[in-house]
Amino acid sequence: DVKVTQSSRYLVKRTGEKVFLECVQDMDHENMFWYRQDPGLGLRLIYFSYDVKMKEKGDIPEGYSVSREKKERFSLILESASTNQTSMYLCASSFLRDQETQYFGPGTRLLVL
C-alpha cells in the first residue's frame, strides 16, 4: 500500500510564528503536492514538486514556501503564520507518468491564533 504520512494531525500556532509541515511518501513517487482544503472551496493547490529541489507554484502560493531536499520528503513552510492560514493542509504524491492519480496523506489541521 502507498503510504503518505504527515508529521502532525493537529497544530496550534501563534500569529507570526514560522511553521513547518512535513510530508513523507514511501512509493518513490516523482511528484509531491501541497493542498489547502477549506469548507465549500474544495482543494486548492499551493505548490508542487516534480523532482528533488524543483518546485512550481500552484494556485495560491502567497505566504507559503516549500522545500524538497530528498525525493521522499516535501515540506511546506509558513514563514510568518497568519490567521487566514488556518486550514486543513493535505500532502499528496504521484508518479510523473500518471500525475492525476494522487495518493493523499491524512492531513494536518492548523489553527493560527
Next chain:
Amino acid sequence: AQSVTQLDSHVSVSEGTPVLLRCNYSSSYSPSLFWYVQHPNKGLQLLLKYTSAATLVKGINGFEAEFKKSETSFHLTKPSAHMSDAAEYFCVVSLGGVNDMRFGAGTRLTVKP
C-alpha cells in the same frame, strides 16, 4: 479554463437505497474527470477516473460514473448504499497537467441505518 460544480453540498440516503452525487463540469477541451472520496480523518482516495475511453466508468466499492458530454456531467452512482460509504466526495476535472486539476467543493454523503 476548466471548472467543476458539485450540485449538492450534502446528500442523505438510507442504507440499501441508491446513491446519486451530481457533478457538472466546464472545459474548453476534452477533459479527464475523476471522483475522489475522503473518509473521516483519512486522506483522499481515488474512486474512479474517466480519460476518454468508455463513457461508463466503474470504480471501487461498487461506484460508477457516466460521462455525458452533451450534458457536461459526470454523476457518481451506486445501486445500494452501505454505512461505510458515508464520506465526502470530490469531483475533479483536469486537462492533463498537474496545475490543471480543479476540485469541486465536495458533497458530504450521510447514510442512515
